[in-house]
Amino acid sequence: DGGITQSPKYLFRKEGQNVTLSCEQNLNHDAMYWYRQDPGQGLRLIYYSQIVNDFQKGDIAEGYSVSREKKESFPLTVTSAQKNPTAFYLCASASRQGGYGYTFGSGTRLTVV
Amino acid sequence: AQKVTQAQTEISVVEKEDVTLDCVYETRDTTYYLFWYKQPPSGELVFLIRRNSFDEQNEISGRYSWNFQKSTSSFNFTITASQVVDSAVYFCALSDFSEGNNRLAFGKGNQVVVIP
Numbered sequence: 001d002g003g004i005t006q007s008p009k010y011l012f013r014k015e016g017q018n019v020t021l022s023c024e025q026n027l028n029h030d031a032m033y034w035y036r037q038d039p040g041q042g043l044r045l046i047y048y049s050q051i052v053n054d055f056q057k058g059d060i061a062e063g064y065s066v067s068r069e070k071k072e073s074f075p076l077t078v079t080s081a082q083k084n085p086t087a088f089y090l091c092a093s094a095s096r097q098g099g100y101g102y103t104f105g106s107g108t109r110l111t112v113v
Numbered sequence: 114a115q116k117v118t119q120a121q122t123e124i125s126v127v128e129k130e131d132v133t134l135d136c137v138y139e140t141r142d143t144t145y146y147l148f149w150y151k152q153p154p155s156g157e158l159v160f161l162i163r164r165n166s167f168d169e170q171n172e173i174s175g176r177y178s179w180n181f182q183k184s185t186s187s188f189n190f191t192i193t194a195s196q197v198v199d200s201a202v203y204f205c206a207l208s209d210f211s212e213g214n215n216r217l218a219f220g221k222g223n224q225v226v227v228i229p
Contacts, residue, residue: 042221
């Protein structure tokens, strides 16, 4: 079955450490996205990529970094520069033509301890 | 910039009651898409419906129905005869194709609690 896989489901990080969240899709989608969800805030776009080796900042990119070396993969690194990293992170993908909606992963809940 | 407003944060209803979720959007695009997603407690967003800006027909799918009114920039969602399984967060979203991008702007979501 085609879909998006995010791992791990739960992640704990010590303050000052970088951590990488994985996102893999086998839908042959060109575009991939990372969203952050906080209670009462909805989903906010962190980074997105429309083709391999290219990506753009979203609305809240500070403290995060991404790479897109393969079409199937779009890992997100939460760096120590992110002041409030505890949140639920959702990855999504879509066809580049747009308008067909996104397919979402099941999310990673990151907690800083 | 695209903007989606979902005014009600949490809505509680007794099972079998109807519940309507309001979604108001802002866009300068003439061609755009609107979406509703459901987020159950498991966390994954589930696609419910997509509507393009040229199709103002209302849609019904089982107990779900959607009312798209371009004149008021609204895309409201009604659950008829609610069930406990409808308890979830529901998000309205609007496409953003500006500058060659393909992005979605989300509202803050409606937490629906169906009381048995």
